[in-house]
Amino acid sequence: MVNASAVPPDSPFSVRVSAVVSAPDEPDVLESLLESLPSSIDEVVVVGGQSLMDSAQIAPSLKADVRVVERQGTEREDAFAAGFAAAAGEIVVMVDADSDLRDFARFVGALKKGAAFATDATPRTPELHH
DSSP, X not given: OOOGGGSOTTOSSSSOEEEEEEOXXXXXXXXXXXXXXXXXXXXXXXXXXXXXXXXXXXXXXXXXXXXXXXXXXXXXXXXXXXHHHHOOOSEEEEEETTOOOTTHHHHHHHHHTTOSOOOOOSOSSOOOOO
C-alpha cells in the first residue's frame, strides 16, 4: 500500500522512487551520472567506503540533495545492500556510476504495474568467450 502523503506532489509516479548509486572509484563518471538522473527520482543515495578514491564523498558537492551512506564490506553487493537499507522509496533502483539511464522511466513503469524486477540485460562491457 502506498502512502500518498509520502509522494511529492510534483512526482510523475504514484510511489516514491529512490536511486541507489554505487561509484566507488569513479568521481568523473559520478558527476555525469548525477547530472543525468531523471528529475522524477525522489531520493538519491550514493554509497561510499572501502575504496581507494571514495567518490561518494564528493557527491554532495555535485548534487545538493544526495544522501551518502557507507558500506561495510568490499563487494558491490555490500554497497547495494547498504543503499537499499537507507533508501526510503517504495521503488528502489540500483544504479552503477556508468549506467545508461535511457530506460529508467520504462523500468519504473514496469515495477509500478507489478513486475518483481526490471533489468537491462545488456552488459556494460561485452565479454568475449571462446
